[in-house]
Amino acid sequence: YESFNKDFYEEQPSVSSFDVPRPIKNFVDCGFHVPLMNAIAKQGYEKPTTIQCQALPIVLSVRDVIGIAKTGSGKTAAFVLPMIVHIMDQPELEKEEGPIGVVCAPTRKLAHQIYLEAKKFAKPYNLRFKELKAGCEIVIATPGRLIDLLKMKALKMFRATYLVLDEADRMFDLGFEPQIRSIVGQIRPDRQTLLFSATMPYKVECLARETLNDPIRVTVGQVGS
Ligand code: ADP
Ligand code: MG
Numbered sequence: 001y002e003s004f005n006k007d008f009y010e011e012q013p014s015v016s017s018f019d020v021p022r023p024i025k026n027f028v029d030c031g032f033h034v035p036l037m038n039a040i041a042k043q044g045y046e047k048p049t050t051i052q053c054q055a056l057p058i059v060l061s062v063r064d065v066i067g068i069a070k071t072g073s074g075k076t077a078a079f080v081l082p083m084i085v086h087i088m089d090q091p092e093l094e095k096e097e098g099p100i101g102v103v104c105a106p107t108r109k110l111a112h113q114i115y116l117e118a119k120k121f122a123k124p125y126n127l128r129f130k131e132l133k134a135g136c137e138i139v140i141a142t143p144g145r146l147i148d149l150l151k152m153k154a155l156k157m158f159r160a161t162y163l164v165l166d167e168a169d170r171m172f173d174l175g176f177e178p179q180i181r182s183i184v185g186q187i188r189p190d191r192q193t194l195l196f197s198a199t200m201p202y203k204v205e206c207l208a209r210e211t212l213n214d215p216i217r218v219t220v221g222q223v224g225s
Contacts, residue, residue: 015216015219021060023053024056024057025053026047027045032081033088036081036124043120050073051218055079056081059078060082060085064192064216065195065216066208066215067197068197068200070220078196079103079166080117083118084121084122084125086100087100097159098155099137099138099139099159100137100162102139104142104166106170106171108142111145122138143179144179146179163184163194164193164195165193165196167197168195168197168207169200
């Protein structure tokens, strides 16, 4: 009984703001278009995970979000699906240059995993990733790689309006704080910013406070710092 109670408690999400869109129960509640719904079904995702139920409607309402949940809880789709919606909402998608969605991840391996997940959902829309010469809508990279691309002037950031800092605690552990701050400073302030992390150490909290605009915090499970 005790362990049931504990698990139940730990899975209860908490949201720390008023006027927050209600959590969804099914992907249908997100109002995704048919091609995206089909791609979700093709992935075998029957129901959104707890963090997805909470975070998807908030991200789709164009609010900044701090999402805290342990590894394996489905954080990637919580930012990738709304990113595709955000990109498809942009006018003259083919005409302009430079990424609209920018995702920072701590390692190349993680960036590649996010790319694989995003590619499946973006497939019906023919969105382009980091093919620099051909232009692209989405860039997923480590902070170091992004800084290199910016220094080489290989990336135009003027239409980047959806920034994701994934696994923020790990990026800090790896010493990427200066790079992250530099990247954030090069992306227009009217962007939507999402920060995902398994833990929220003080330094990550400070970055979130400085770079997110009136964020809504979604926490799933008990999180140490
Ligand atoms: P996190 O970023 O929180 O560590 P991931 O986004 O990598 O978690 O997801 C972990 C695994 O769960 C992945 O294999 C992913 O494809 C799968 N997954 C994510 N969302 C769902 C869902 N709604 N239904 C089933 N599987 C899912
Ligand atoms: Mg992840």
